[in-house]
Amino acid sequence: MSLPNQDQLHIPRGTESLHLEEALKHRNILRTMENQVHSWGYLPSKTPVLDYYDNYSEYLAPKRKEESYRLIDRDGELLLLRSDITLFLARQISINLKDDQLPLRTYYADTILRYQKKEDISHNEFFQTGCELIGKEGKDGDLEILFLLKEILDQLNIQDYRIHLGSKSLFTEVFKDLDKSQKKDIMAALINRDQDAMSEILALKAKDKKWISFIINFFFFIGTLEEFNNFIKVQSSHLTEESQKEINKLIQLCDQIKALDAQDVFRIDLSEIGNQNYYSSLVFQCYLPGADSAIASGGRYDGLISCKGKPISSVGFSLLLRKIEALLPTEERPEPLIINESNSFSQRLKEARILRKEGKAVIL
Amino acid sequence: MIDKQEPLSIALPKGRLFEQVQEHFSERGIKFNFEKRKLIAVDQSNSYKFYLVKNSDLPIYVHHGIAGLGICGDDVIYESEREFFRLLDFDFGGTRLSLAGPTDAPWPSDSDNIAIATSYTTMVRDHFHSKGMPVDIIKLKGSVELAPALGLSQYIVDLVETGSTLKANGLEVKEDLFNVKVRMVSNKAYYKLNYHRISKLLNILKGA
Numbered sequence: 041m042s043l044p045n046q047d048q049l050h051i052p053r054g055t056e057s058l059h060l061e062e063a064l065k066h067r068n069i070l071r072t073m074e075n076q077v078h079s080w081g082y083l084p085s086k087t088p089v090l091d092y093y094d095n096y097s098e099y100l101a102p103k104r105k106e107e108s109y110r111l112i113d114r115d116g117e118l119l120l121l122r123s124d125i126t127l128f129l130a131r132q133i134s135i136n137l138k139d140d141q142l143p144l145r146t147y148y149a150d151t152i153l154r155y156q157k158k159e160d161i162s163h164n165e166f167f168q169t170g171c172e173l174i175g176k177e178g179k180d181g182d183l184e185i186l187f188l189l190k191e192i193l194d195q196l197n198i199q200d201y202r203i204h205l206g207s208k209s210l211f212t213e214v215f216k217d218l219d220k221s222q223k224k225d226i227m228a229a230l231i232n233r234d235q236d237a238m239s240e241i242l243a244l245k246a247k248d249k250k251w252i253s254f255i256i257n258f259f260f261f262i263g264t265l266e267e268f269n270n271f272i273k274v275q276s277s278h279l280t281e282e283s284q285k286e287i288n289k290l291i292q293l294c295d296q297i298k299a300l301d302a303q304d305v306f307r308i309d310l311s312e313i314g315n316q317n318y319y320s321s322l323v324f325q326c327y328l329p330g331a332d333s334a335i336a337s338g339g340r341y342d343g344l345i346s347c348k349g350k351p352i353s354s355v356g357f358s359l360l361l362r363k364i365e366a367l368l369p370t371e372e373r374p375e376p377l378i379i380n381e382s383n384s385f386s387q388r389l390k391e392a393r394i395l396r397k398e399g400k401a402v403i404l
Numbered sequence: 405m406i407d408k409q410e411p412l413s414i415a416l417p418k419g420r421l422f423e424q425v426q427e428h429f430s431e432r433g434i435k436f437n438f439e440k441r442k443l444i445a446v447d448q449s450n451s452y453k454f455y456l457v458k459n460s461d462l463p464i465y466v467h468h469g470i471a472g473l474g475i476c477g478d479d480v481i482y483e484s485e486r487e488f489f490r491l492l493d494f495d496f497g498g499t500r501l502s503l504a505g506p507t508d509a510p511w512p513s514d515s516d517n518i519a520i521a522t523s524y525t526t527m528v529r530d531h532f533h534s535k536g537m538p539v540d541i542i543k544l545k546g547s548v549e550l551a552p553a554l555g556l557s558q559y560i561v562d563l564v565e566t567g568s569t570l571k572a573n574g575l576e577v578k579e580d581l582f583n584v585k586v587r588m589v590s591n592k593a594y595y596k597l598n599y600h601r602i603s604k605l606l607n608i609l610k611g612a
Contacts, residue, residue, distance in 0.1 A: 200597075202596065202597060204596055231487075232487065232488070232489055232490050233489040233490065233491065233590075233595070234489075234490040236490075236493060237490070262596070262599045307596075309596070325596075327593045327596045327597050328593075329597060330469070331469070331593055332467065332468050332469040332591060332593060333591075333592060333593050334592075334593060334596075
């Protein structure tokens with residue numbers, strides 16, 4: 041192949057190519073992850089690279105819409121290139137799911153295509169892996185997914201990561217009286233941790249300054265599970281009965297995490313309200329020193345997957361593996377042995393077979 | 405990057421705003437100085453590491469997490485089109501982004517397709533598009549007040565403090581588009597991993 045024009049030396053934005061040592065590292069990390077999820081009883085799924093855009097438009101958050109590549113096929117249908125595997129998987133599973141398959145445990149590992157600015161050199165959103173636990177309601181399902189993520193990260197020998205837990209349903213309950221536009225503005229202020237903006241929006245709705253101050257302190261809380269327990273003891277009198285129910289779900293989850301002696305890696309963070317429209321209750325993001333944004337995110341979603349028209353509650357996470365790979369050391373790989381080239385090919389092949397049986401890599 | 409003893413990293417903008425930031429920190433007990441030609445400094449307590457960067461590059465450093473925190477104006481944040489946590493507004497350095505034109509020029513009606521010279525193309529586009537007004541935007545990197553005088557465009561959008569530069573060039577403010585505040589912003593992941601120490605810093609800076 042001849043060399044491309046100078047302006048085509050790069051590849052289109054949002055994709056990448058991997059070669060040799062870097063590709064080997066990627067595969068080894070992926071293999072470690074896959075071995076772990078297999079041991080938890082999860083089976084692989086493959087999703088199409090393209091699907092019809094209309095199936096997903098209502099579930100795509102504005103930012104994801106901006107990042108997604110869309111194109112028109114020869115019949116004039118608008119297509120979406122795979123930018124979030126959870127969505128593509130949900131549709132494929134909804135088409136084929138049968139009652140007797142529930143709960144279903146599946147995982148995926150594939151490339152995604154998201155537009156990125158040319159200077160976003162470290163964004164690394166090219167490859168998404170993840171696990172979905174479909175049709176398992178309640179705390180046990182939430183814990184299974186959280187601990188599966190934790191054990192994958194531990195297995196990869198990743199240090200100092202933190203998983204921040206929040207609740208979309210708590211947010212929905214507290215702000216249930218706001219209209220769609222106000223809720224959107226509150227979400228934006230919370231996602232940006234902009235206290236002034238949140239205060240201004242709430243002031244349009246409520247006159248009680250104490251309530252506004254409480255709401256801001258409440259949703260900006262980040263702390264350990266212990267700190268959250270103490271915080272809630274003081275704050276709970278301000279909450280409605282329904283909001284308290286949502287808090288109790290988080291407290292019960294915290295109790296289980298503490299009983300399993302895993303509290304060090306978890307934080308309660310009520311500003312986590314989910315980075316996608318489809319999340320409905322538990323939401324979480326995982327942060328790692330050195331990574332410019334969350335390396336994993338997930339939560340429970342109730343309306344995305346259905347079985348014969350009936351919504352199935354599910355929980356899952358996605359992990360941006362390439363973000364992690366950049367931070368992990370490259371394993372030392374022994375150089376392959378080179379057989380004496382003066383020997384005949386058949387002699388070299390015989391000798392190589394013996395050495396390969398001993399676990400050595402050999403070049404003929 | 406996690407809540408251990410590495411100093412918190414803060415990108416500061418070169419230029420006039422830097423002196424105000426340095427003074428604000430100093431008044432609250434955080435003292436630091438950049439040695440001649442050096443662009444990295446650490447405060448006396450070794451708690452904060454400061455990077456001196458070009459104003460418009462500041463969001464890039466924070467976006468990539470090279471500096472976890474940064475101090476800059478809303479205009480720089482908006483034009484970078486990146487998302488940060490907005491942690492604190494400062495009471496200094498605030499200004500306005502305003503539309504200006506020749507004193508004798510009429511204010512354009514909604515139906516006019518006007519040409520505007522500006523360095524703030526994203527803010528201008530979003531402002532006028534949100535009002536349903538089409539505009540032709542001409543990007544300039546500086547001295548935008550020249551554009552109407554030389555016939556490049558009838559209007560300009562620029563940061564306005566006293567208005568004296570506008571007046572000297574025969575221009576006047578027709579409309580204020582945005583109030584620009586100076587803020588402390590944070591890389592989101594950096595904040596989540598260092599929230600205790602960042603909260604402490606915010607309390608110091610607020611004088612709480």
